[in-house]
Amino acid sequence: MQRTRFGEMACSIARTMDVIGEPWSPLILRDVYVGIARFDQLQEDLGISRKVLAERLKWLVEQGVLERREYSTKPPRHEYALTPKGTELVELLMVMVRWGDRWTAGEAGPPVLYRHHACGRIAHVELHCSECGEPMGPADIDVLPGPGADVPVPSS
Amino acid sequence: MQRTRFGEMACSIARTMDVIGEPWSPLILRDVYVGIARFDQLQEDLGISRKVLAERLKWLVEQGVLERREYSTKPPRHEYALTPKGTELVELLMVMVRWGDRWTAGEAGPPVLYRHHACGRIAHVELHCSECGEPMGPADIDVLPGPGADVPVPSS
């Protein structure tokens, strides 16, 4: 619903939510990431209303998160693919998965597992500091005002 | 709106969205994390409707993400605090901030900065593998079915 526009707020959380804050968007990105890329596949896999799916896809393409490309011209057919901007959002999904696994999976265990190419092991993501490489969580930081504070509208 | 229930899906992303997928929830958690913890403070800081704020807080408390506690009995006054379950969600917020900083901050730069206690430097989060400690992003993993796949309802 969200009639309050988040994109104008001087907060990167709000601005991220403005792009993918509508509840279906992360699931759409997940599906595209794992290769479910066409309209009907998405609709069936998610159980989303076709109307809402069309709206979401349009929005996500406008935001530069997805790209709509023709994979067949003779019958015009399209599929959706992650842009670099969208691929980085998948990192966010990986952290959501981690939290969901820990707190909502119950006894059945996690629905999916990740195997890390580098070490070949089943693993999950952890947050580390970009500067020193050590773990960095909510308790390990001070939050300071940055240069973009109090600037309501960034660019567009 | 989300009349489709996400909590039943065998997907940790969907189940996480079921808890905090409504657009205001991450901003509420952000505020509580930085110490904006009382109803009126939240309402003013966010510009959210009081009705929706009351609903969200109730939901987040029910979900065990926030805790409502009385900090004064004489006039009964309450504030909200993050539980451990909620504190781990702040990790998710930190990743959202990272994405928002990179892709939506514009020339003004990030609205807030993090200083890492361990090294004292301004930093952002990066995703690493829990097993080998190396970077682990969307391109570095295989996604495999886990034990909880095809189990629609986890516990509750």
Added chain:
DNA sequence: CCAATGGGTTCCCTTAGGGAACGGAAGCCT
């Protein structure tokens, strides 16, 4: 006694999600 503060609740209006039906363009089958 009156106003202010804190923390909500109630009411009404508008808007966005859900579901089902429709549409249209290009194969494919017989």
Added chain:
DNA sequence: AGGCTTCCGTTCCCTAAGGGAACCCATTGG
């Protein structure tokens, strides 16, 4: 050639959820 099927949406209507403003109640301070 006619009709079925696939893909990708659009349109319609209904209901539920968000927004805003007003109201409420308890306590405290002046």
